[in-house]
Amino acid sequence: MFIPGILISIATFPGVIVHELAHQLFCRLFKVPVFEVCYFRPENPVGYVIHEPAQKVYQTVFISVGPFIINSLLCFVIGFSAALQFKFDSANVLDYLLMYLAISIGAHAFPSTGDANSLWNAVVKSNTTSWLSKIVVTPIVGFIYVGALGSFFWLDIIYGSAVAMGLPYLIIKFLV
Amino acid sequence: MQENHPTQSVTENHFNENLCVNCQVNSYEPGYNTNLCSDCRKSLIKYPIPKWIKFFGLGILAVVIVSLVRTQKYISAAVHLGKAENAIDQKRFLTAQRELSLVLNQFPGHFNANAYMMVASAYNFDYETYQIAFNKVADVKTEDEDLLSTVNAASEYIAQSFPKDTLMYKRIVAAAKDKEKLLAILDSTDEIALKTHIANFLFETRDYARVDSIVNKVLQVDPDFYQALSLKTAVKRNTAKYDEALAVCDRLLAFNAENIYVISQKARIELKRKHDKEAAVFASKALALDPNDDSAIEAKAMVDYFAGRKKESLASLAKIKAHETQSGDSTISKRLSPIILGSEIYR
Known part of the structure; x- marks a missing residue:
């Protein structure tokens, strides 16, 4: 079934807000000035952060993949208790809401193609960055593009569901 | 972006x-x-950062805190359930039952935990726990065919020990000390549970050849019949066929690797053939599984007695007798007392 990405983004808007906030917080962490932030809007792109190019490559990488870290972490923590409630057949309305929130946030963990472009331009196409940085960053950009391509096949939602519902079970299996 | x-x-x-x-x-x-x-x-x-985003962030933080607080309880229950599932796969039903008790303390109505509890308690012959778990899931439908077949197999296993002809069972119990009457009744029933009961009473007369013959006939009908196999271990032990006795014990342990009675029986078999070190290992293993199990305490008492630790063996006998005042079943103390008090020569 084909559902336009914008509709999915609207339905999962909490994830978009967290995604942009993660970019902004990583900019603040690395003392990178931010010029404009749009946390959510019902058009493409659904959110964005405009900031000064970071001074160091690792800062650029972290600002780009910040949402992947923050969104995945929140998705897992929020999803964990709800997933276990489902396991114990005692899920209530709150758990369905928590699961929705967790999957929404997880679905927007993947950096966008815009993030990949920023990373590509700032590191791979730059004349000032080292070859090592380019070698490290190129697969990350490729990974981001694959993720963006995968969203056509609901990879973003599948990823969110896997982190929110599958990972808790895997961890329990590991603890047993 | x-x-x-x-x-x-x-x-x-x-x-x-x-x-x-x-x-x-x-x-x-x-x-x-x-x-x-x-x-x-x-x-x-x-x-x-706009105020509404800050409030949104605070909301997410609150949700995270709520999730973390709730998760602790569920992680513990999920880990115990996972351990129980593993124990059931490995046929360690005593461990499984303990783990499931911890899960059911928190989630008394959980279907899978109750279904697994039926399985574990069935192989532990814990009728009361089995019945409680059964009552909780009896009316629940499931599409989990594997779980259903596991539960059904366990239910058949526990049901095998119940005599169907209760009138005949009463006649057998009434004739328990009369060998001739027992032998007369033997041919008037085809029910293997009843035949095994008769063999059990005949065991007390020390007519081991007759008991072995009845048990073999029962096992021809059902090679896995627990009571018959259990009786066979005692017959083989008392007829000095120790390796055969241990082999039958291992057959029983294949159904439940944590059957304390059978592990204790192995200790008693090893003691009988004066393999005291091996017996001590089995007795310790049985006690480790449940320090309050009378079969395990009996095995330890015998190990202590034959190692010259009479004080310890008498303490164990006292412990068994204390338990028996609650249960009302004095089978073990009656069997153990003559041995450690010296009126019966065990070996």
């Missing part, structure tokens, strides 16, 4: 490249990608 490019807050017409690109008042700080003055840089680093 993130983009990184310079600001364009000042109109192009009055733009002075030597001043801060944001405020056009102060001179910019050199060494950065964007020509910003120190004040603008500081303020843009701390680009304001």
Whole structure:
């Protein structure tokens, strides 16, 4: 079934807000000035952060993949208790809401193609960055593009569901 | 999405490249990608987060805290359930039952936990726990065919020990001490549970050949019949066929690797053939599984007795007798007392 990405983004808007906030917080962490932030809007792109190019490559990488870290972490923590409630057949309305929130946030963990472009331009196409940085960053950009391509096949939602519902079970299996 | 490019807050017409690109008042700080003055840089680093986003963030934080608090309880239950599932796969039903008790303390109505509890308690012959778990899931439908077949197999296993002909069972119990009557009744029933009961009473008469013959006939009908196999271990032990006795014990342990009675029986078999070290290992294993199990305490008492630790063996006998005042079943103390008090020669 084909559902336009914008509709999915609207339905999962909490994830978009967290995604942009993660970019902004990583900019603040690395003392990178931010010029404009749009946390959510019902058009493409659904959110964005405009900031000064970071001074160091690792800062650029972290600002780009910040949402992947923050969104995945929140998705897992929020999803964990709800997933276990489902396991114990005692899920209530709150758990369905928590699961929705967790999957929404997880679905927007993947950096966008815009993030990949920023990373590509700032590191791979730059004349000032080292070859090592380019070698490290190129697969990350490729990974981001694959993720963006995968969203056509609901990879973003599948990823969110896997982190929110599958990972808790895997961890329990590991603890047993 | 993130983009990184310079600001364009000042109109192009009055733009002075030597001043801060944001405020056009102060001179910019050199060494950065964007020509910003120190004040603008500081303020843009701390680009304001709108109030509604802060509230949104606080909401998410609250949800995270609630999740973390709730998760602790569920992690513990989920880990115990996982351990129980593993124990059931490995046929360690005593461990499984203990783990499931911890799960059911928190989630008394959980279907899978109750279904697994039926399985574990069935192989532990814990009728009361089996019945409680059964009552909780009896009316629940499931599409889990594997679980259903496991539960059904366990239910058949526990049901095998119940005689169907209760009238005949009463006749057998009434004739328990009369060998001739027992032998007369033997041919008037085809029910293997009843035949095994008769063999059990005949065991007390020490007619081991007859008991073995009855048990073999029962096992021809059902090779896995627990009571018959259990009786066979005692017959083989008392007829000095120790290796065969141990082999039958292992057959029983294949159904439940943590059957304390059978592990204790192995200790008693090893003691009978004067393999005291091996017996001590089995007795310790049985006690480790449940320090309050009378079969395990009996095995330890016998190990202590034959190792010359009479004080310890008498203490164990006292413990068994204390348990028996609650249970009302004095089978074990009656069997053990003559041995450790010296009136019966065990070996």
